[in-house]
Amino acid sequence: MEAERPLDTLNKARNKRVIIELKNGKQFTGMLKAFDIHINVVIDDADERVDGExxxxxxxxxxxxxxxxFISPTNS
Amino acid sequence: MEAERPLDTLNKARNKRVIIELKNGKQFTGMLKAFDIHINVVIDDADERVDGExxxxxxxxxxxxxxxxFISPTNS
Amino acid sequence: MEAERPLDTLNKARNKRVIIELKNGKQFTGMLKAFDIHINVVIDDADERVDGExxxxxxxxxxxxxxxxFISPTNS
Amino acid sequence: MEAERPLDTLNKARNKRVIIELKNGKQFTGMLKAFDIHINVVIDDADERVDGExxxxxxxxxxxxxxxxFISPTNS
Amino acid sequence: MEAERPLDTLNKARNKRVIIELKNGKQFTGMLKAFDIHINVVIDDADERVDGExxxxxxxxxxxxxxxxFISPTNS
Amino acid sequence: MEAERPLDTLNKARNKRVIIELKNGKQFTGMLKAFDIHINVVIDDADERVDGExxxxxxxxxxxxxxxxFISPTNS
Amino acid sequence: MEAERPLDTLNKARNKRVIIELKNGKQFTGMLKAFDIHINVVIDDADERVDGExxxxxxxxxxxxxxxxFISPTNS
Known part of the structure; x- marks a missing residue:
């Protein structure tokens, strides 16, 4: 069995909602549409959140x- | 069906207006004319905005x- | 005997709980599921901690x- | 028709006056003489500006x- | 006689105690178990120190x- | 006629005095002896200046x- | 005559005392034992200085x- 790689997790999250936290403290949620090896990502139906709002x-x-x-799949 | 890549989104936004937010907090809007793999971009008819103004x-x-x-296509 | 490499330590920590400290001061603990040569990591069952809480x-x-x-395997 | 690339814009600005804004907040204007793929640039007849002065x-x-x-061609 | 290279020093420090100072001001001491060309390191029996304590x-x-x-071999 | 490249300017400044401004705000002047593609430089007869002093x-x-x-050739 | 390169200066300073200033403001002096193209260096008989003390x-x-x-050979 081959060891799992980090990008496998992003691949499984495709077309699902994720939370993305940025170095400047901002958070975005949205549907993960695309990513690449630099972890450039595109999310759809995005909103910016501050303290969950x-x-x-x-x-x-x-x-x-x-x-x-970080990028974290949500359960919703 | 091949998975979508982040640069596809920028490609679709070519010649359309985008909002670009920089690490120093500045925002620019303008028409996306060109970009490359480093995400160097050129926008035309650009203006700098502070709090939407x-x-x-x-x-x-x-x-x-x-x-x-980030770079976000606008609807206008 | 070949010299040990840093990623060997991460490999041994796979499926075990680790503490990860980030440059912004945040700490995450969770089960290490995946990592790559950029030290991108995926942890499961994660929680964010502040001062151990x-x-x-x-x-x-x-x-x-x-x-x-840093990434440190825990004993639990 | 081939898509325009960001460096094409710099190429068209060669021997024309540009404004260059740096990460430390400083602005330089001058005639763009040379640039490379790292966006190292040389400007001639340069002056440093603070708030347009x-x-x-x-x-x-x-x-x-x-x-x-950023680098922006001026109209002068 | 070939010129000495910086990694030779780390190699000689393998399985010996070292002090490691990080960009965020933290210091770790421990036994150097592994390093690579990115200067990723693993230390064992590590402790974090503040002002020597x-x-x-x-x-x-x-x-x-x-x-x-920096990484410095200790005499202990 | 081939387009001028930024390093051509540094090459012409070899063995001439230059001003070098660093990201930490320090300024050095001296005779430019050597540079490479990373813009590592060596200057001779150097002095550190604060506000021109x-x-x-x-x-x-x-x-x-x-x-x-930046690196700027001086007229002296 | 081939143009001098920056690493030539470091090579001439091998086994001589140098001052090294770091981005965090610290200064180290010591005998330069080794360096590589990343400017990783090893110094021996090192001391850390604050304001020359x-x-x-x-x-x-x-x-x-x-x-x-920067790295600067000392005359001592």
């Missing part, structure tokens, strides 16, 4: 990978 | 990719 | 390698 | 690419 | 190379 | 490229 | 290149 709705957003701390 | 009009601007947090 | 439970989380200071 | 004249200046936020 | 014992720890300022 | 004389100094904002 | 003696120390601002 929706601050603004953004639609589609391309996030540069080097600004990302 | 236009601060200054800039014309054409080349933005170095490593200063960018 | 659980702040929130997160489930599965992908952490970008360049945000990580 | 000329602070000092510098002559020729080589600017390291990784300190640059 | 042991703050906490950690056991085995993988430290990402880009967080390290 | 000589703070200390240093002799020969190797400066790591990634700490440099 | 010896703060502590360290012995042998490996310094990661990306933390270094």
């Amino acid at each position: 929706i601050k603004r709705k953004i639609g589609t957003i391309f996030i540069r990978g080097d600004t990302i701390i | 236009i601060k200054r009009k800039i014309g054409t601007i080349f933005i170095r990719g490593d200063t960018i947090i | 659980i702040k929130r439970k997160i489930g599965t989380i992908f952490i970008r390698g360049d945000t990580i200071i | 000329i602070k000092r004249k510098i002559g020729t200046i080589f600017i390291r690419g990784d300190t640059i936020i | 042991i703050k906490r014992k950690i056991g085995t720890i993988f430290i990402r190379g880009d967080t390290i300022i | 000589i703070k200390r004389k240093i002799g020969t100094i190797f400066i790591r490229g990634d700490t440099i904002i | 010896i703060k502590r003696k360290i012995g042998t120390i490996f310094i990661r290149g990306d933390t270094i601002i």
Whole structure:
């Protein structure tokens, strides 16, 4: 059995909702549409959150990978 | 069906208006004219915004990719 | 006898609980599921801790390698 | 028709005046003489500006690419 | 006689105690078990120190190379 | 006629005096003896300046490229 | 006559005393024993200085290149 790789987790999260936390403290949630090896990601139906509250709705957003701390699939 | 890649989203946004947020907190809007794999971008008819208000009009601007947090197509 | 390499330690920690400390001061604990040469990691059953206290439970989380200071296997 | 690339914009700005804003907040204007793929640039007849006012004249200046936020051609 | 290389020093320190100082100001001491060309290191029997005083014992720890300022073999 | 490249400017400045400004705000002046593609440079007869005043004389100094904002030939 | 390269200066400083200034403001002096293309260096008989005063003696120390601002041979 081959060892699991980190990008496998992102692949399984495709078309599912994720939380993304950035180095500047911002959080985005949305549906993960695409990612690459630099961890550049695109999410759809995105909103920016502060302390769990929706601050603004953004639609589609391309996030540069080097600004990302973590990506976590949500259960919703 | 091949998986979508993040740069596909930028490609679809070509010649459309985008919002670009930088690591230093500045926001630019303008028409996306060009981008590369480093996420260096060129926007035309650009303006710099602070809290949604236009601060200054800039014309054409080349933005170095490593200063960018996100790029989001607008509906306008 | 070949010299040990740092990733050997991460490999031995697979499916065991680890503490991960990030450059922004946050700590995560969870079961190490995957890592790569950039030290991108995925942990399961994760929680975020502040001063040893659980702040929130997160489930599965992908952490970008360049945000990580250290990874330490726990004894539990 | 081939898609435009960001460096095409810099190429068209060669021997024209540009504004360059740096990550440390400084602005330089001058005639763009040279650039490379790292966005290292050389400008001639350069001056440093603070809030649009000329602070000092510098002559020729080589600017390291990784300190640059944006480069914008001016109309003058 | 071939010129000495920096990694030779780390190689000689293998299985000996070292002090490692990180960019965030933290210091770790422990037995150097492994390192690679990125200066990722693993130390065993590690403790974190503040002003020379042991703050906490950690056991085995993988430290990402880009967080390290220096590594110094101790005489103990 | 081939387009000028940024390093051509540094090459012409060899054995001439330059001002080098660093990301930490320090300025060095001296005779440019050597540089490479990383913009690592060596200057001779160097002094460190604060607000145009000589703070200390240093002799020969190797400066790591990634700490440099700009290099400007002086007329003296 | 071939143009001098920055690492030639470090090579000439081998087994001589150097001052090394780091991005965090610390200064180390010691005998330069080894360096590589990343400007990782090893110095022997090292001491850490604050404002020219010896703060502590360290012995042998490996310094990661990306933390270094400059290296300067001393006359002593």
